[in-house]
Amino acid sequence: MAVSNNITSILNFIAILCSIPIIGSGIWLASKPDNECIHLFRWPVLILGILILLVALAGFVGAFWNKQGLLAFHLFCMAILIVLLLILLILSFVVTRKDGSYIVPGKGYKEYRLDGFSDWLRSHVTSSGNWGKIRTCLAQSDVCSKLGQEYSSFDQFSAGHISPLQSGCCKPPTVCGFGYVNPTLWINPTNPVADTDCYLWSNDQTQLCYGCNACKAGLLGNLRHEWRKANVILIVAMVVLIWVYLIGCSAFKNAQTEDLFRQYKQGWV
Template identity: 75%
Template sequence: MGVSNNITAILNFIALLASVPIIASGIWLASKADNECTHYFRWPVVILGALILLVSLAGFVGAYWNRQGLLALYLFCMAVLIVLLLIVLVFAFVVTRPDGGYSVPGRGYREYRLDGFSSWLRDHVTNSGNWNKIRTCLAESNVCGRLTQNYVSPDQFFAAHISPLESGCCKPPTACGYNYVNPTLWVNPASPMSDADCLLWNNDQSLLCYNCNSCKAGLLGNLRKEWRRANVFLIVAVVVLICVYLIACSAFKNAQTEDLFRRYKQGWV
């Protein structure tokens, strides 16, 4: 195995390692209740990470056993996967750039409005056809049930930094003036007409505020928060993959030159 192929093999091993945080980020995203209920956000990162791992493994095999055809296929496939991953990153950054959250006096958590998020997210997540399925999924999850286990007194709950999804779906908006009994049980609204969601709140644990706009906004807030965190790891992985790819292209050209020189020398001898 030539020096250039040695370098390519090492680089592909590094690319293989770079696929691990991509897969891990995808699995972490997929494990969240909001991504579990919005299926089209759930698996693309995991699938891309798995494909990068397989292509890197093919490149490593091609470099180690000097299979030029396999190396050429690796370079082509890796270029496609890097472009796809960049598209996912740019798309995720653009659609999660606006933040629909706002602070509430005397509360540790934030509340959310739909008009604070990108129109693409609103249209594709909260339209009636999709939301009916998402709402049912959220109601069947344990998103709100955990709150009653973690917080007992009003002071504990009001000071808590709960997630956007919990803030939007598990309690009525603060502006409604409901009195706290526990995190998912509220009574006696003081100003029920201050927000359209006030009339939609229901103490039935299968209903709560799952029909509210605040719940839709909370879901978008959760998606934004989680994808922003995942993007940090994905950006690092993409930078590593691009650097590895550029060096691998140079090493592949050098390997071809070495191979041609060796053949010429053998023919000359």
């Protein structure tokens, strides 16, 4: 096997290793309750990671058995996948740039405003056509039921760092002034604040605040937090893949030159 093909094999092995954290990030995102309820955000990273793995394997096979056609196909496909990964990263950064959270005095958790998030993210997730299905999905999950197991007193709950989704969907907004019984059971105040969410809250465990704007905002806050964490891994993987791809292109050209020189030498002899 030519020296250039040896280098290409090593590079594709590195690309295979890079696909593993991408696939892992995709699995992690897909397993989150909010992403389970929003199919558009659930699969892109996982699908890209699997495709990168398959293309890198094809490149490894092509280099090991000196299949120049397979190597050329591998480089073409890898270029497309790197561009798609870059587009996904740019899109995720743009739509998660705005943070709709605000600090609640005396609380360990934050609450969220719907108008604090990007227009695209807000319109896709909270539109009337999508929210009904998302709401039903969230109500069937164990997002809120976990709170009762984790916090047994008001002080513990107030100091707790609950997720944005739990903050928005599992309790009434703090401004409403509800009395605490447990994390998902609250006593209506005598003079409720004139906020729509205060009237939408229900102690029915299948209703809670799933119809509230606070729940929609909490869902967006969860998405933002998770995708920001995943982006760190994706950026590192993308930088390594670009480096591997550029060296791979150079090695591919050198391998072609070596083959031409070998054929010329054999013909001359």
